[in-house]
Amino acid sequence: MNLCLELIADELAHYPSHILRRNKISQRRLQMKGVGIYRRGMNFSSDICYMVSAKNVTDRFNCPNNTTLIVIGSVNDGIFERANSDILILEGEMRKEDFYDIFNEISDIFVKYQEIDHRLYEAVSKNEGFEKVVTIGQELFNNPVIIFDQNYCVMNNLDYEIPGVTWAVDPWSGTKILPLDAINTIKTSPEYIHKKSDDGTFLISEDYFPCNMILASVKKNKLRITVAVLETQAPLMESHRILAKYFADFIHLTFNKNYIHTGHPVRFENFLKELLNNHQMEQACIDRYLLSMNWKNTDTYICMTYQTSRWDKVGVVYYNVCTNLELQFPGSFAFYYDDNIIFLVNLTQQGLERQQLIYWLSSFLTEGVFRVGISYDFFEFHTFPSYYLQTLGALEMGEKYAPDEWCYDFREYVFYYFLHYGTSRIDGRHLCFPGIVQLYLYDTKNQTDLLHTLRVYIQCERNAALTVKNLYIHRNTLYQRLRKIETILDADLNDEKVRLFIHLSYQFVEHLSLEPVL
Known part of the structure; x- marks a missing residue:
């Protein structure tokens, strides 16, 4: 760990015999690796802290530029x-012996922080765990x-009370x-x-909080954590800002090492798994988890499930696949669940149509020898488990009816799925x-009647004359509506399976007392 002069000054302030005077504003970046003794004419390094006796600092003293200097004695x-x-x-008045005593003190400061630095790197490299680093x-x-x-939300174990701090409890995770x-x-x-600090650290004084507190935030690879240091046992110094930022980077590194497959807080992954395990959750709680991803409940999503039988199921392989998926689509989240990889894409955030997404992923899928099941587009995030089941249904029906293909869209296999299982597995x-x-969404937004028009048209077995008679509209009006309907449906009404499926969908709505919304 490199040190800055601000940190050394705060450490030396513990010794009451010294009177410190900062002649220049100390640089706050960590730059110095050790301490040396100043000698005239020597080659100076910017990463060494040089000590010089005040006796050698005369009016003709030529201070080297861009160095760090500690002067012992009055000048x-x-x-x-x-x-x-x-x-x-x-x-202050300094003896010759004092100079070398202080030199040893500063050397000890470097040793102290080098040891801490070594312990932190060792804890991370040996994967000793998040709590060890804390x-x-x-x-x-x-x-x-x-x-x-x-x-x-608190991420580490707190087995002690913080004076003056009353905690709330997260209703879902406890x-x-x-x-x-x-x-x-x-x-x-x-x-x-006012964001006075430009390195991501802030001091919250006891006027605004039960105790002084330094906050250091780090946000990389979509993961944001904040380290808080509370002044309850020892006084916080200005240099603790620097140390808090340095330590926050280690915490971030720890999370990235353990959960590199997501790059997101593991809490969000657990939230998704709880939904898939049928844990009921209030909408306000769901909204809070979505907010951590900058997602909204009203955004449009698509779910994909990846399967393969040709790889060695080692965690690191899964993690690499998840990472590659997320790198291609920043508005996404991939994680390992039940021997599959689940891939969620926020289409609204990506600005993508589903066909674009499937096309862009095609090379990735074929090269990786994957099979994938794809759900309908959906919103209202609490319905996510149903759309995960759609992906499994698409894989099952695809393997049965098209075993040589690799991509199975539930829209193409839902009719077969219904013939096999009805509504016993997935809500109608x-x-x-x-x-x-x-x-339905188009009619609601534009005050039109396309949904009813399509139903009457199919019930009349595509007889235009009978349809216009039942709807009390002009034939040209019907044709205009049908063109609009075909555009929205993106389906061929001449296909008898499509017509049958549409008719069944109306029956779901009518007999199951449903609204045709996701």
């Missing part, structure tokens, strides 16, 4: 006015450390979460509002012909 004011360096002065962080700050997700008033307090604090509303749903 004349203004001697470093034109120096382009980062300088810290330890004032424990090292608490030793680093001598204060409690809390890891928050994007919604301020985890602790900052209450809304505490979140609002953070977001209305001066530093947060989710077996409706997808074009019927689109007609």
Whole structure:
């Protein structure tokens, strides 16, 4: 771990015999690897902190540019006015022995942080676990450390109480979460509002919170975490901002190492699995999880399930496949479930039509020797489990009726599925012909009557004269409506199976007391 002069100054402040004076504004980036003794005429390095005795700093002293300098003893004011360096002065009467004592103290500071750095890297590389990294962080700050997700849910184990902090409880997962008033307090604090810090760290003072707290946020690869250091045991120093940012990068690295297949908070993956396991969840809770992905309940989604029998089912293979899928489509989420890979795509966020998506994925699928089942488009996210079942139904029917193909769209196999299982596995509303749903949505938005027109047309066995008579409309009006209907349906009404399926969809709506919506 490289150090900055700000951090060294805060560490030296623990020694009351030193009087610190920052002659220049210390650089906050971590740059220094060790400490050395200044010698005139030597070659200087920007990653070394040099110590010099005040006795050697005269009016003719030529301070090297772009270096870090610690002066031991009192010097004349203004001697470093034109120096382009980062300088810290330890004032006072100093003996020769003091110089070397301080040199050893600074060397110990470097050793201390190098050891912490080594322990953190070792914990991550050996995959010792998230909680192990948090424990090292608490030793680093001598204060409690809390890891928050994007919604301020606590991600690490808290087996101690934080004075003055009253936690709320997430209704679904049972985890602790900052209450809304505490979140609002953070977001209305001066530093947060004015964003004074340009490195992603903020100080929340005790005027706005029960105790001083430093927050450091990191967002990479769609995963956002926030490290909070609370001042309950030892005073927080300015340099702790730098350390909090440094430590937050390790926490982020830990999550990416363990959950590289998603790049998202594992909490969202667990949320999807809970839905698939038929756990009931309130809509407000669903909305909160969608918000963590910047998704909305009203967005349009499509679900795909990937199967293959030709690979060795090793976790790392699954993770790589999921990662590749998500890299191709940023508005997506892929995860491993029940020996399959489930791939969710937010079509609204992508700005894609389903056929575009399927076309772009075709090469990926054929090269990977995959078989895939594809659901209808859907919204109202609580219905996601039904559309997952559609993908399984598409795979089952596809293997039975078209075993040589690789891509099975449930829209093409739903008729066969219904013949096999009726509505015993999937809710009737989710077996409706997808074009019927689109007609319903179009009528609702535009105050038209295309849904009823199609039903009468099919009941009249496509007899135009009888249809216009029953609808009390002109023949030209009927033909205009039929052209619009065919465009929305994206289906051939001359196909008797299509007509039968549409007729069955109307029966679902009528006899099951359903609305033709997803």
